[in-house]
Amino acid sequence: MSSTATSAVKPNKIRGNKKIFTIVVLIVAIVYFLLPVWWLIVASTKSNSGLFFGEHGSLWFANKFALWENIKQLCTYQNGIYWRWLLNSFIYALIGGLLSTAISILAGYGFAKFHFRGKKAFFNLVLGALMIPSTALVIPLFLIMSKIGMVNTMWAVLLPALLNPMGVYLMRIYCQESLPDEMIEAARVDGAGELRTFFQVSLPIMTPAITTVYLLSTVGAWNNFFLPQIVLTNSKLYPITVGLTQWQAQSQAGAASEQVWNLVTSGSLISVIPMVLAFLFLQKYWVGGLTAGSVKS
Amino acid sequence: MKALTKALSLLAASAMIVSVAACGGGSDSASSDSGAAAKVNTDKKANDGAQCTNTVKKTGVQKVTVWGWYPAIEKVVDQFNETHDDLQVCWNNGGQGGGEYTKFQNAIKAGSGAPDVIQLEYEAMPQFMTGTQQHLVDLSQFGFNDHKDDYTEGSWDMVKLGTEDKAYAVPVDLGPFVMYVREDIFTKYNVDVPTTYDEFADAAKKLKDAGYDGYISDFPLNQTAMLIAFFEQAGAKVNTYSASDPTKVKVNYDSPEAKKVLDYWQKLIDAGYVDTTDANTTDWTTNILSGKYATWIQASWQTGYLASSSDDANADSGFRIHKAPVWDDSTPDVNQGGSAWAVTDQAKDTEAAYKVARELFGSEEAQKIGVTDGGLFPAWTDMLNSDFFKTEKVAFLGNQEPNTITIPVAEGYKGSDFLPFQTYAYDEQAKMLKSIFTDGTSVDDALAKIDSTLKNYATQQGYTAE
Numbered sequence: 001m002s003s004t005a006t007s008a009v010k011p012n013k014i015r016g017n018k019k020i021f022t023i024v025v026l027i028v029a030i031v032y033f034l035l036p037v038w039w040l041i042v043a044s045t046k047s048n049s050g051l052f053f054g055e056h057g058s059l060w061f062a063n064k065f066a067l068w069e070n071i072k073q074l075c076t077y078q079n080g081i082y083w084r085w086l087l088n089s090f091i092y093a094l095i096g097g098l099l100s101t102a103i104s105i106l107a108g109y110g111f112a113k114f115h116f117r118g119k120k121a122f123f124n125l126v127l128g129a130l131m132i133p134s135t136a137l138v139i140p141l142f143l144i145m146s147k148i149g150m151v152n153t154m155w156a157v158l159l160p161a162l163l164n165p166m167g168v169y170l171m172r173i174y175c176q177e178s179l180p181d182e183m184i185e186a187a188r189v190d191g192a193g194e195l196r197t198f199f200q201v202s203l204p205i206m207t208p209a210i211t212t213v214y215l216l217s218t219v220g221a222w223n224n225f226f227l228p229q230i231v232l233t234n235s236k237l238y239p240i241t242v243g244l245t246q247w248q249a250q251s252q253a254g255a256a257s258e259q260v261w262n263l264v265t266s267g268s269l270i271s272v273i274p275m276v277l278a279f280l281f282l283q284k285y286w287v288g289g290l291t292a293g294s295v296k297s
Numbered sequence: 298m299k300a301l302t303k304a305l306s307l308l309a310a311s312a313m314i315v316s317v318a319a320c321g322g323g324s325d326s327a328s329s330d331s332g333a334a335a336k337v338n339t340d341k342k343a344n345d346g347a348q349c350t351n352t353v354k355k356t357g358v359q360k361v362t363v364w365g366w367y368p369a370i371e372k373v374v375d376q377f378n379e380t381h382d383d384l385q386v387c388w389n390n391g392g393q394g395g396g397e398y399t400k401f402q403n404a405i406k407a408g409s410g411a412p413d414v415i416q417l418e419y420e421a422m423p424q425f426m427t428g429t430q431q432h433l434v435d436l437s438q439f440g441f442n443d444h445k446d447d448y449t450e451g452s453w454d455m456v457k458l459g460t461e462d463k464a465y466a467v468p469v470d471l472g473p474f475v476m477y478v479r480e481d482i483f484t485k486y487n488v489d490v491p492t493t494y495d496e497f498a499d500a501a502k503k504l505k506d507a508g509y510d511g512y513i514s515d516f517p518l519n520q521t522a523m524l525i526a527f528f529e530q531a532g533a534k535v536n537t538y539s540a541s542d543p544t545k546v547k548v549n550y551d552s553p554e555a556k557k558v559l560d561y562w563q564k565l566i567d568a569g570y571v572d573t574t575d576a577n578t579t580d581w582t583t584n585i586l587s588g589k590y591a592t593w594i595q596a597s598w599q600t601g602y603l604a605s606s607s608d609d610a611n612a613d614s615g616f617r618i619h620k621a622p623v624w625d626d627s628t629p630d631v632n633q634g635g636s637a638w639a640v641t642d643q644a645k646d647t648e649a650a651y652k653v654a655r656e657l658f659g660s661e662e663a664q665k666i667g668v669t670d671g672g673l674f675p676a677w678t679d680m681l682n683s684d685f686f687k688t689e690k691v692a693f694l695g696n697q698e699p700n701t702i703t704i705p706v707a708e709g710y711k712g713s714d715f716l717p718f719q720t721y722a723y724d725e726q727a728k729m730l731k732s733i734f735t736d737g738t739s740v741d742d743a744l745a746k747i748d749s750t751l752k753n754y755a756t757q758q759g760y761t762a763e
Contacts, residue, residue: 003723048605048606049606049608049609051579051605052582052583052586052606053583053586053587078371115377131426139403139406142403142407143406143407146404146407146408146409146410147407151409151410152348152406152410196362229396230399230400230403233364233389233391233400233410234348234349234350234389235350235389235390236350237346237348246390246392246393246396248391249393249394249396250366252577253393253394253577258368258601259602259605259606261606
């Protein structure tokens, strides 16, 4: 971080009372946010009956530690379809995220650095798209896709995820603020073509924004639920969200039900691990990015 | 380009106005135009590229697509595919109950994407057989009526959907309404197990007086088909509907019989003898398995649910199945839940779909998978009459042979009607129960209110309501 900033502006001293208040608020916030996570960790180690009759309540481990058994059951239940769902989620999230980030970069860069007819109108169109909740488009999408025979294929989930108005918007703003026109002009003057300018001058500077957009769209795709729920029927194509929901519904139904609560909890725990890892590994690019553009030298 | 922006905002604004205006008009789901019967198709190749969750056993054979969520359905499908050379089943799980129905509705809107054969609960069938929306195929045209005696009277009545001689689905399972009794609790407090509702009320008091700190039973406020079963026991027929006159519905909650049922439970709940925890929730599961309820009046398929939630599904839980309490000698046998295979109007080869619907559970072997692995209560009379089923012992019920109780109930059951908007009616039912038991509305007012709400809703939807 910039040491000049801290030495130039002396931070205000926080007085005793206020400090305690701050700490209390923070502790409340931590409990509020981490309690569900803690519950999930505890619940994933319980068997079905442990979930209902755990000796030490729902926030502490039951006497019988069943996490390994649950994971083993995840490997065999319905022929281990859980891992297939996890793989599908990876495909939807990684490939979908990658492609949608690429499109956002190109579109955002174009909006920020080029002048063309209808630029403002098109950008307003993007802004307008930002206002429409994607859930509202699911049924129309379903109808269109079933006309062209794309329902019940991976494309039905991947294609709509490629356009990410939020990503385009963020990219444009970032390019406008952090990528000086002078630099691009300098590159052009030095004889670089448009492509070379883009790849060797602009793209490296955009890395923080790219990471941000990539994370956002990957997380979005990983958590995507409603669209795959509607357009997919073949359970081999389900992402993890839809699959776990199906197991939960199956456990809850009174008639003809199979109780797999233990698989729902341990499956949920495993399914959040990749996202936690993604944030941990990508956060250094991310944090650097948010501050990089904010200080004008 | 300002013009384009302006045009777009204008478009957005007018879309808003149109959608708001649309709220004024009713939907046309049941307009008077009486729909033609669902059409019959004969394309044998259309499913060749269909994606299946199961592995189809024989290649190069005509496929029929199926959506269903029965437990152990995959084994039943495999069994079918192994024993058939002319047809192969391509199965997918379209979702559990409501989830699947939404999917089916979407496919209907899209005009494609529905399976050939679909699992529908009896109570869900009318919503796909309304005035202009006839999406289930009448199977009597393929001679299904010749097989009428293969199924119990009640299940056949429900797939007839109120018509004279049509049949819109192949019955699979039922839920005979019985009473789960913790006999050990009754023994411990020296109280006789009740057989009538009068005795039930007495037993409730005796158990409490003897120091039992649980409830004699639970009357969940989120009950759906269970309340209909209670009503039917008392002779209240709250819904009437027929696919032969699909624009007309009859709603009759505001009756002395329905009032009798709610008054009865209100007394027990007010006295603290009966709990009102929502059924099939985690709290409820904990309560019932920890002995907080001495009885539980419910369909017999509840055994599987309880067993799989308990510590050891094969240990004696103390529960035994008894006949449900009766009002008097004339109280009919009733049913709660169950489902059937229907053939959709999007079936690629309708007759082949009918064959699959009828034969999936149409063998002793498949029935045994359903009973043993899936915990289904069959509607198939051959199974009900078999020694295998009659003498089936259930470890969770202390090796009781529960079917000696359940079979006569299933055989005595005569059938029920459901509304084409049954889900909406169930929501209103739950609101009604909540208004009575938590907000203190009188039973009379609550029944009158649900009656008029449902009639208004039916009228709005374009039905003639009575």
